[in-house]
Amino acid sequence: MPTEPERTAAAAASRPLPERVLGAAAPLSAIGTVLVLAGIALLGLLDLLPTSAPLFRTISHYALTDQRWVFDSALLILAAGSAVILVGLVRKGLTRAASPAAVFLAMWVIGLVMVVVFPKHDWSVGPSLSGDIHRVGSALAFFGLPIAAMLLARPWLTEVASRGFARTVWWLGLVSLLWFPPIVAVIAYYGPLGARWWEFFPLGLWERGLALTEVLAVVALGCWAHFAKPNK
Numbered sequence: 064m065p066t067e068p069e070r071t072a073a074a075a076a077s078r079p080l081p082e083r084v085l086g087a088a089a090p091l092s093a094i095g096t097v098l099v100l101a102g103i104a105l106l107g108l109l110d111l112l113p114t115s116a117p118l119f120r121t122i123s124h125y126a127l128t129d130q131r132w133v134f135d136s137a138l139l140i141l142a143a144g145s146a147v148i149l150v151g152l153v154r155k156g157l158t159r160a161a162s163p164a165a166v167f168l169a170m171w172v173i174g175l176v177m178v179v180v181f182p183k184h185d186w187s188v189g190p191s192l193s194g195d196i197h198r199v200g201s202a203l204a205f206f207g208l209p210i211a212a213m214l215l216a217r218p219w220l221t222e223v224a225s226r227g228f229a230r231t232v233w234w235l236g237l238v239s240l241l242w243f244p245p246i247v248a249v250i251a252y253y254g255p256l257g258a259r260w261w262e263f264f265p266l267g268l269w270e271r272g273l274a275l276t277e278v279l280a281v282v283a284l285g286c287w288a289h290f291a292k293p294n295k
Contacts, residue, residue: 092151096285098144105137120267126182142175151288167211174204208277212236228287235280242273
């Protein structure tokens with residue numbers, strides 16, 4: 064029979080996440096969540112403008128208009144809020160700073176900043192290096208967030224205290240990934256035919272649905288970091 068110290072050591076070794084909390088994370092997470100909500104609200108206001116065309120134009124099209132400063136501000140606020148939430152998650156002991164989940168969540172933040180710094184192609188002028196980098200940033204953000212959400216939530220899916228938040232985050236991550244097959248299928252089918260698929264596929268609406276799902280995942284992460292009990 065194992066002794067009591069041996070049983071304690073074995074239980075500690077089996078825990079998937081850190082034991083020590085590095086500080087109070089609740090205020091940080093609350094600030095981060097408010098910033099994320101403010102950023103998405105600014106983007107939503109842009110879609111209310113008479114000149115907007117949210118059905119077919121992508122969100123980043125605003126960077127080519129007079130409203131670029133609003134678009135840039137919204138994404139930088141969203142990136143800052145997401146970064147603060149990441150710090151809150153680490154300090155609350157829900158993930159490690161060097162974990163794959165934290166790395167992918169950092170990719171989301173970096174991708175948002177890249178989208179701001181490098182505007183998309185202005186097709187009235189032609190393709191550009193800035194537009195190519197913009198696409199890389201978009202890929203980092205759109206793929207990084209759902210993978211981060213699912214990786215971060217997975218160790219907690221069976222934990223009684225956290226499984227509610229964990230399951231919400233995990234499902235939002237999965238739904239975010241499920242937005243990709245339709246666009247991939249359209250491009251794969253119509254691309255070789257030379258068809259201008261973006262003229263009949265509601266790319267703007269699709270991107271807004273994806274973005275909304277991913278932002279909800281970030282908000283869920285912020286609420287989790289705010290309300291979760293410290294890992295002792």
